[in-house]
Amino acid sequence: MPWWFDLVLLVAGVVLWIEGSNHQDDTIGLLEKILATAAVMVVLLGGRWLPLEIAALGLALWLPSAARFERGPR
Numbered sequence: 001m002p003w004w005f006d007l008v009l010l011v012a013g014v015v016l017w018i019e020g021s022n023h024q025d026d027t028i029g030l031l032e033k034i035l036a037t038a039a040v041m042v043v044l045l046g047g048r049w050l051p052l053e054i055a056a057l058g059l060a061l062w063l064p065s066a067a068r069f070e071r072g073p074r
Helices: 003-022 026-046 050-062 066-071
Strands: none
Touching (some): 003 026, 026 050
């Protein structure tokens, strides 16, 4: 894929995520977020954007684990 197509997919992913967050209908908002995630994953799995892959990995490691929420507040 050319670099400009990766850029188009990243911009589309960001725009879809923002639109999905601002949408009144939860179903359509979720669909837009799924499409945004798919667009960004196509770029990430392309394998040429190593800084973006490292940033996504850092974000995934920074997010709290589900086990922390199952235990409840301390």
